[in-house]
Amino acid sequence: MIYLTNMYEKIVDIVSEENVMSKEPLKNHTYTRLGGVADYLVTPTTYEQVQKVVKLANKENIKFTLLGNGSNLIVKDGGIRGIVMNLNKLTTILTDDKKIVAQSGARIIDVSREALKQTLTGLEFACGIPGSVGGALYMNAGAYGGEIKDVLESTIVVDQDGELLSLKAEDLDLSYRTSNIPDNGYIVLEATFALQEGNYEEIKAVMDDLTFKRESKQPLEYPSCGSVFKRPPGYFAGKLIQDSGLQGTQIGGAQVSLKHAGFIVNKNEATAQEYIDLIKHVQKTVKDKFDVSLEREVRIIGEDLQNS
Numbered sequence: 597m598i599y600l601t602n603m604y605e606k607i608v609d610i611v612s613e614e615n616v617m618s619k620e621p622l623k624n625h626t627y628t629r630l631g632g633v634a635d636y637l638v639t640p641t642t643y644e645q646v647q648k649v650v651k652l653a654n655k656e657n658i659k660f661t662l663l664g665n666g667s668n669l670i671v672k673d674g675g676i677r678g679i680v681m682n683l684n685k686l687t688t689i690l691t692d693d694k695k696i697v698a699q700s701g702a703r704i705i706d707v708s709r710e711a712l713k714q715t716l717t718g719l720e721f722a723c724g725i726p727g728s729v730g731g732a733l734y735m736n737a738g739a740y741g742g743e744i745k746d747v748l749e750s751t752i753v754v755d756q757d758g759e760l761l762s763l764k765a766e767d768l769d770l771s772y773r774t775s776n777i778p779d780n781g782y783i784v785l786e787a788t789f790a791l792q793e794g795n796y797e798e799i800k801a802v803m804d805d806l807t808f809k810r811e812s813k814q815p816l817e818y819p820s821c822g823s824v825f826k827r828p829p830g831y832f833a834g835k836l837i838q839d840s841g842l843q844g845t846q847i848g849g850a851q852v853s854l855k856h857a858g859f860i861v862n863k864n865e866a867t868a869q870e871y872i873d874l875i876k877h878v879q880k881t882v883k884d885k886f887d888v889s890l891e892r893e894v895r896i897i898g899e900d901l902q903n904s
Protein backbone atom coordinates (compact mmCIF):
# COMPACT_ATOMS: atom_id res chain seq x y z
CA MET A 597 0.00 0.00 0.00
CA ILE A 598 2.87 2.37 0.84
CA TYR A 599 4.37 1.46 -2.53
CA LEU A 600 1.13 2.41 -4.31
CA THR A 601 0.79 5.69 -2.41
CA ASN A 602 4.33 6.61 -3.39
CA MET A 603 3.64 5.77 -6.99
CA TYR A 604 0.57 8.02 -7.02
CA GLU A 605 2.66 10.89 -5.73
CA LYS A 606 5.39 10.29 -8.28
CA ILE A 607 2.85 10.37 -11.11
CA VAL A 608 1.20 13.50 -9.70
CA ASP A 609 4.64 15.16 -9.61
CA ILE A 610 4.81 14.72 -13.38
CA VAL A 611 1.27 15.35 -14.61
CA SER A 612 -0.39 17.12 -11.62
CA GLU A 613 -3.37 15.87 -9.68
CA GLU A 614 -6.13 16.64 -12.16
CA ASN A 615 -4.51 14.36 -14.74
CA VAL A 616 -4.36 11.13 -12.74
CA MET A 617 -7.21 8.96 -11.51
CA SER A 618 -6.79 6.03 -9.14
CA LYS A 619 -8.92 2.90 -9.42
CA GLU A 620 -10.66 4.32 -12.46
CA PRO A 621 -13.26 1.97 -14.06
CA LEU A 622 -12.12 1.44 -17.64
CA LYS A 623 -15.66 0.75 -18.80
CA ASN A 624 -15.92 4.55 -18.75
CA HIS A 625 -13.14 4.72 -21.36
CA THR A 626 -14.00 1.91 -23.79
CA TYR A 627 -16.62 1.74 -26.54
CA THR A 628 -17.77 -1.71 -25.41
CA ARG A 629 -18.44 -0.28 -21.91
CA LEU A 630 -16.51 -3.24 -20.46
CA GLY A 631 -13.55 -3.58 -18.19
CA GLY A 632 -12.36 -3.46 -14.60
CA VAL A 633 -10.36 -0.67 -12.99
CA ALA A 634 -6.98 0.82 -13.86
CA ASP A 635 -4.67 1.29 -10.87
CA TYR A 636 -3.83 4.72 -12.32
CA LEU A 637 -5.29 6.33 -15.39
CA VAL A 638 -2.92 9.08 -16.47
CA THR A 639 -3.81 11.74 -19.06
CA PRO A 640 -0.72 13.86 -19.85
CA THR A 641 -1.10 17.31 -21.36
CA THR A 642 2.37 17.67 -22.93
CA TYR A 643 4.78 15.44 -24.86
CA GLU A 644 7.34 15.91 -22.14
CA GLN A 645 4.93 14.51 -19.55
CA VAL A 646 4.41 11.43 -21.75
CA GLN A 647 8.17 10.91 -21.87
CA LYS A 648 8.54 11.36 -18.14
CA VAL A 649 5.75 8.90 -17.31
CA VAL A 650 7.33 6.27 -19.60
CA LYS A 651 10.70 6.83 -17.91
CA LEU A 652 9.09 6.56 -14.47
CA ALA A 653 7.38 3.28 -15.40
CA ASN A 654 10.73 1.93 -16.65
CA LYS A 655 12.62 3.06 -13.57
CA GLU A 656 10.06 1.70 -11.12
CA ASN A 657 9.50 -1.43 -13.20
CA ILE A 658 5.76 -0.79 -13.19
CA LYS A 659 3.46 -2.10 -15.91
CA PHE A 660 2.52 0.49 -18.54
CA THR A 661 -0.48 0.25 -20.89
CA LEU A 662 -1.62 2.70 -23.53
CA LEU A 663 -5.25 3.29 -24.47
CA GLY A 664 -6.54 5.36 -27.34
CA ASN A 665 -10.24 6.04 -27.62
CA GLY A 666 -10.95 2.47 -26.55
CA SER A 667 -12.86 1.64 -29.74
CA ASN A 668 -10.85 -1.44 -30.69
CA LEU A 669 -10.25 -2.91 -27.26
CA ILE A 670 -11.79 -5.26 -24.76
CA VAL A 671 -10.48 -4.70 -21.25
CA LYS A 672 -10.94 -7.78 -19.08
CA ASP A 673 -13.04 -7.68 -15.92
CA GLY A 674 -10.01 -7.69 -13.60
CA GLY A 675 -8.83 -4.38 -15.07
CA ILE A 676 -5.23 -3.29 -15.63
CA ARG A 677 -2.47 -3.07 -13.06
CA GLY A 678 0.09 -0.30 -13.03
CA ILE A 679 -0.10 2.83 -15.16
CA VAL A 680 -2.68 3.17 -17.92
CA MET A 681 -2.25 6.22 -20.15
CA ASN A 682 -4.46 7.83 -22.70
CA LEU A 683 -3.70 10.94 -24.72
CA ASN A 684 -7.22 12.38 -24.81
CA LYS A 685 -5.92 15.75 -23.65
CA LEU A 686 -3.58 16.10 -26.65
CA THR A 687 -6.08 16.90 -29.38
CA THR A 688 -4.75 19.85 -31.41
CA ILE A 689 -5.36 19.69 -35.18
CA LEU A 690 -3.55 22.20 -37.43
CA THR A 691 -3.64 22.66 -41.20
CA ASP A 692 -0.67 23.91 -43.19
CA ASP A 693 -1.36 24.17 -46.91
CA LYS A 694 -2.27 20.60 -47.96
CA LYS A 695 -1.04 18.97 -44.77
CA ILE A 696 -2.88 18.32 -41.53
CA VAL A 697 -0.88 17.82 -38.36
CA ALA A 698 -2.94 16.16 -35.63
CA GLN A 699 -2.03 15.25 -32.09
CA SER A 700 -2.52 11.64 -31.17
CA GLY A 701 -5.55 12.04 -28.91
CA ALA A 702 -7.58 13.88 -31.57
CA ARG A 703 -10.36 11.77 -33.00
CA ILE A 704 -9.67 10.67 -36.57
CA ILE A 705 -13.29 11.68 -37.30
CA ASP A 706 -12.39 15.24 -36.33
CA VAL A 707 -9.29 15.18 -38.53
CA SER A 708 -11.49 14.03 -41.39
CA ARG A 709 -13.93 16.90 -40.67
CA GLU A 710 -11.06 19.38 -40.61
CA ALA A 711 -10.00 18.10 -44.04
CA LEU A 712 -13.51 18.77 -45.33
CA LYS A 713 -13.44 22.27 -43.86
CA GLN A 714 -10.15 22.94 -45.64
CA THR A 715 -11.46 21.32 -48.88
CA LEU A 716 -8.74 18.68 -48.73
CA THR A 717 -9.46 15.22 -50.06
CA GLY A 718 -8.04 11.83 -48.92
CA LEU A 719 -9.48 11.34 -45.45
CA GLU A 720 -13.14 10.84 -46.37
CA PHE A 721 -12.88 7.12 -45.54
CA ALA A 722 -12.15 7.98 -41.90
CA CYS A 723 -15.27 10.06 -41.30
CA GLY A 724 -16.98 7.33 -39.25
CA ILE A 725 -14.06 5.55 -37.54
CA PRO A 726 -14.39 6.32 -33.85
CA GLY A 727 -10.71 5.92 -32.92
CA SER A 728 -8.01 8.42 -32.02
CA VAL A 729 -5.21 9.39 -34.41
CA GLY A 730 -2.79 7.19 -32.42
CA GLY A 731 -5.13 4.19 -32.48
CA ALA A 732 -5.74 4.68 -36.19
CA LEU A 733 -2.00 4.57 -36.96
CA TYR A 734 -1.48 1.60 -34.65
CA MET A 735 -3.77 -0.60 -36.69
CA ASN A 736 -3.71 1.24 -40.02
CA ALA A 737 -7.43 1.87 -39.70
CA GLY A 738 -9.38 1.86 -42.89
CA ALA A 739 -12.81 1.64 -44.43
CA TYR A 740 -14.54 1.67 -47.81
CA GLY A 741 -11.32 1.29 -49.80
CA GLY A 742 -9.20 3.84 -47.92
CA GLU A 743 -6.67 3.39 -45.15
CA ILE A 744 -4.27 5.47 -43.07
CA LYS A 745 -1.35 4.23 -45.16
CA ASP A 746 -2.70 6.18 -48.17
CA VAL A 747 -2.45 9.56 -46.45
CA LEU A 748 0.10 9.35 -43.64
CA GLU A 749 3.31 11.26 -44.32
CA SER A 750 5.16 11.17 -41.01
CA THR A 751 4.75 10.82 -37.27
CA ILE A 752 6.38 11.73 -33.99
CA VAL A 753 6.53 8.94 -31.42
CA VAL A 754 7.99 8.21 -28.02
CA ASP A 755 9.97 4.98 -27.91
CA GLN A 756 10.17 2.46 -25.08
CA ASP A 757 13.00 4.40 -23.43
CA GLY A 758 10.94 7.57 -23.39
CA GLU A 759 12.86 9.24 -26.23
CA LEU A 760 11.25 11.22 -29.05
CA LEU A 761 11.62 9.91 -32.60
CA SER A 762 10.54 11.44 -35.86
CA LEU A 763 9.55 8.76 -38.38
CA LYS A 764 8.36 8.58 -41.97
CA ALA A 765 5.18 6.66 -42.77
CA GLU A 766 7.27 3.90 -44.44
CA ASP A 767 9.06 3.29 -41.14
CA LEU A 768 5.80 1.95 -39.63
CA ASP A 769 5.32 -1.01 -42.03
CA LEU A 770 1.63 -0.22 -42.39
CA SER A 771 -0.43 -3.00 -43.97
CA TYR A 772 -3.93 -4.43 -43.61
CA ARG A 773 -4.95 -3.53 -40.04
CA THR A 774 -1.37 -3.73 -38.75
CA SER A 775 1.79 -1.72 -38.22
CA ASN A 776 5.06 -2.29 -36.39
CA ILE A 777 3.97 0.11 -33.61
CA PRO A 778 3.15 -2.73 -31.14
CA ASP A 779 6.45 -4.53 -31.80
CA ASN A 780 8.43 -1.36 -31.22
CA GLY A 781 6.31 -0.20 -28.30
CA TYR A 782 5.97 3.25 -29.84
CA ILE A 783 3.58 5.82 -28.43
CA VAL A 784 2.32 7.99 -31.27
CA LEU A 785 2.27 11.67 -30.29
CA GLU A 786 1.30 13.27 -33.57
CA ALA A 787 0.80 12.50 -37.22
CA THR A 788 1.11 14.50 -40.42
CA PHE A 789 -1.32 13.65 -43.20
CA ALA A 790 -0.57 14.71 -46.79
CA LEU A 791 -3.81 15.41 -48.66
CA GLN A 792 -4.88 16.77 -52.05
CA GLU A 793 -6.82 19.89 -52.95
CA GLY A 794 -10.44 18.84 -53.47
CA ASN A 795 -13.93 20.14 -53.98
CA TYR A 796 -16.03 20.82 -50.87
CA GLU A 797 -19.30 19.50 -52.29
CA GLU A 798 -17.67 16.34 -53.63
CA ILE A 799 -15.84 15.57 -50.38
CA LYS A 800 -19.03 16.18 -48.41
CA ALA A 801 -21.07 13.96 -50.72
CA VAL A 802 -18.64 11.06 -50.19
CA MET A 803 -18.68 11.55 -46.42
CA ASP A 804 -22.48 11.75 -46.32
CA ASP A 805 -22.73 8.57 -48.37
CA LEU A 806 -20.30 6.67 -46.12
CA THR A 807 -22.11 7.92 -43.02
CA PHE A 808 -25.43 6.75 -44.45
CA LYS A 809 -23.93 3.31 -45.22
CA ARG A 810 -22.53 3.02 -41.71
CA GLU A 811 -25.70 4.12 -39.97
CA SER A 812 -27.88 1.79 -42.00
CA LYS A 813 -25.61 -1.27 -41.68
CA GLN A 814 -23.95 -1.00 -38.27
CA PRO A 815 -25.57 -1.43 -34.84
CA LEU A 816 -24.45 1.98 -33.63
CA GLU A 817 -27.26 2.05 -31.07
CA TYR A 818 -25.35 -0.43 -28.85
CA PRO A 819 -21.84 -0.33 -27.35
CA SER A 820 -19.43 -2.41 -29.45
CA CYS A 821 -15.85 -2.54 -30.69
CA GLY A 822 -16.72 -2.42 -34.38
CA SER A 823 -15.78 -5.41 -36.54
CA VAL A 824 -14.49 -8.06 -34.18
CA PHE A 825 -12.58 -10.05 -36.81
CA LYS A 826 -10.25 -9.27 -39.69
CA ARG A 827 -11.36 -10.13 -43.20
CA PRO A 828 -10.09 -13.66 -43.86
CA PRO A 829 -8.49 -13.94 -47.32
CA GLY A 830 -11.18 -14.75 -49.87
CA TYR A 831 -14.10 -14.35 -47.46
CA PHE A 832 -16.07 -11.80 -45.45
CA ALA A 833 -16.16 -12.45 -41.71
CA GLY A 834 -19.73 -11.13 -41.37
CA LYS A 835 -21.03 -13.40 -44.14
CA LEU A 836 -19.37 -16.49 -42.62
CA ILE A 837 -20.87 -15.67 -39.23
CA GLN A 838 -24.28 -15.04 -40.76
CA ASP A 839 -24.14 -18.29 -42.76
CA SER A 840 -23.21 -20.13 -39.57
CA GLY A 841 -26.57 -19.07 -38.13
CA LEU A 842 -24.91 -17.15 -35.33
CA GLN A 843 -26.74 -13.83 -35.55
CA GLY A 844 -28.62 -13.15 -32.35
CA THR A 845 -26.56 -15.70 -30.38
CA GLN A 846 -26.12 -14.35 -26.89
CA ILE A 847 -23.87 -15.18 -23.95
CA GLY A 848 -24.97 -13.20 -20.93
CA GLY A 849 -25.31 -9.60 -22.08
CA ALA A 850 -23.14 -9.99 -25.21
CA GLN A 851 -24.85 -10.68 -28.52
CA VAL A 852 -23.81 -11.31 -32.13
CA SER A 853 -25.52 -8.32 -33.71
CA LEU A 854 -28.74 -8.93 -35.61
CA LYS A 855 -27.95 -5.92 -37.80
CA HIS A 856 -24.32 -6.73 -38.74
CA ALA A 857 -22.98 -10.22 -38.06
CA GLY A 858 -19.38 -8.96 -37.86
CA PHE A 859 -20.22 -6.95 -34.73
CA ILE A 860 -20.71 -8.21 -31.19
CA VAL A 861 -22.74 -5.77 -29.13
CA ASN A 862 -22.94 -5.18 -25.42
CA LYS A 863 -26.70 -5.52 -25.34
CA ASN A 864 -27.30 -5.73 -21.66
CA GLU A 865 -24.48 -5.01 -19.22
CA ALA A 866 -22.24 -7.80 -20.47
CA THR A 867 -19.06 -8.72 -18.66
CA ALA A 868 -15.81 -8.85 -20.60
CA GLN A 869 -15.75 -12.60 -19.96
CA GLU A 870 -19.13 -13.05 -21.65
CA TYR A 871 -17.94 -10.99 -24.61
CA ILE A 872 -14.73 -13.04 -24.91
CA ASP A 873 -16.62 -16.34 -24.55
CA LEU A 874 -18.91 -15.28 -27.38
CA ILE A 875 -15.92 -14.36 -29.60
CA LYS A 876 -14.46 -17.84 -29.01
CA HIS A 877 -17.82 -19.49 -29.69
CA VAL A 878 -18.09 -17.64 -33.03
CA GLN A 879 -14.51 -18.60 -33.99
CA LYS A 880 -15.13 -22.27 -33.17
CA THR A 881 -18.47 -22.44 -34.96
CA VAL A 882 -17.11 -20.84 -38.15
CA LYS A 883 -14.05 -23.09 -38.07
CA ASP A 884 -16.19 -26.21 -37.64
CA LYS A 885 -18.60 -25.20 -40.36
CA PHE A 886 -16.37 -23.64 -43.02
CA ASP A 887 -12.82 -24.55 -41.93
CA VAL A 888 -11.93 -20.84 -41.86
CA SER A 889 -10.04 -19.35 -38.90
CA LEU A 890 -11.29 -15.93 -37.91
CA GLU A 891 -8.48 -13.75 -36.61
CA ARG A 892 -9.45 -11.14 -34.09
CA GLU A 893 -9.10 -7.49 -35.10
CA VAL A 894 -10.05 -6.29 -31.63
CA ARG A 895 -7.39 -6.42 -28.91
CA ILE A 896 -8.08 -8.05 -25.54
CA ILE A 897 -6.04 -6.64 -22.66
CA GLY A 898 -5.96 -6.67 -18.87
CA GLU A 899 -6.48 -9.32 -16.26
CA ASP A 900 -9.14 -11.85 -15.42
CA LEU A 901 -11.25 -11.19 -12.37
CA GLN A 902 -9.69 -12.83 -9.33
CA ASN A 903 -12.17 -14.90 -7.34
CA SER A 904 -11.75 -13.98 -3.71
Ligand SMILES: Cc1cc2nc3c(=O)[nH]c(=O)nc-3n(C[C@H](O)[C@H](O)[C@H](O)COP(=O)(O)OP(=O)(O)OC[C@H]3O[C@@H](n4cnc5c(N)ncnc54)[C@H](O)[C@@H]3O)c2cc1C
Nearest residue numbers: 664665666667668727728730731732734737738739784822
Ligand atom coordinates in the same frame (compact mmCIF):
# COMPACT_ATOMS: atom_id res chain seq x y z
C1 LIG B 1 -18.75 1.40 -34.24
C2 LIG B 1 -17.31 1.17 -34.64
C3 LIG B 1 -16.96 1.22 -35.98
C4 LIG B 1 -15.62 1.01 -36.37
N1 LIG B 1 -15.30 1.09 -37.69
C5 LIG B 1 -14.02 0.88 -38.07
C6 LIG B 1 -13.66 0.96 -39.46
O1 LIG B 1 -14.47 1.23 -40.33
N2 LIG B 1 -12.36 0.75 -39.77
C7 LIG B 1 -11.41 0.47 -38.84
O2 LIG B 1 -10.24 0.31 -39.20
N3 LIG B 1 -11.73 0.39 -37.53
C8 LIG B 1 -13.01 0.58 -37.12
N4 LIG B 1 -13.32 0.49 -35.79
C9 LIG B 1 -12.30 0.12 -34.82
C10 LIG B 1 -11.54 1.30 -34.21
O3 LIG B 1 -12.27 2.51 -34.25
C11 LIG B 1 -10.21 1.50 -34.88
O4 LIG B 1 -9.46 0.33 -34.80
C12 LIG B 1 -9.39 2.64 -34.26
O5 LIG B 1 -8.25 2.85 -35.06
C13 LIG B 1 -8.95 2.34 -32.84
O6 LIG B 1 -8.46 3.53 -32.27
P1 LIG B 1 -8.58 3.83 -30.71
O7 LIG B 1 -7.98 5.16 -30.48
O8 LIG B 1 -9.97 3.64 -30.26
O9 LIG B 1 -7.63 2.73 -30.13
P2 LIG B 1 -7.86 1.79 -28.87
O10 LIG B 1 -8.99 0.86 -29.14
O11 LIG B 1 -7.93 2.58 -27.63
O12 LIG B 1 -6.49 1.00 -28.86
C14 LIG B 1 -6.20 0.07 -29.88
C15 LIG B 1 -4.70 -0.17 -29.88
O13 LIG B 1 -4.07 1.03 -30.32
C16 LIG B 1 -3.03 1.38 -29.43
N5 LIG B 1 -2.92 2.84 -29.39
C17 LIG B 1 -3.89 3.73 -29.09
N6 LIG B 1 -3.38 4.98 -29.11
C18 LIG B 1 -2.07 4.86 -29.42
C19 LIG B 1 -1.00 5.78 -29.57
N7 LIG B 1 -1.17 7.09 -29.37
N8 LIG B 1 0.22 5.29 -29.87
C20 LIG B 1 0.44 3.97 -30.04
N9 LIG B 1 -0.53 3.05 -29.91
C21 LIG B 1 -1.78 3.49 -29.61
C22 LIG B 1 -3.47 0.86 -28.08
O14 LIG B 1 -2.36 0.65 -27.24
C23 LIG B 1 -4.15 -0.44 -28.46
O15 LIG B 1 -3.23 -1.48 -28.52
C24 LIG B 1 -14.64 0.72 -35.38
C25 LIG B 1 -15.02 0.66 -34.04
C26 LIG B 1 -16.33 0.89 -33.66
C27 LIG B 1 -16.69 0.85 -32.20
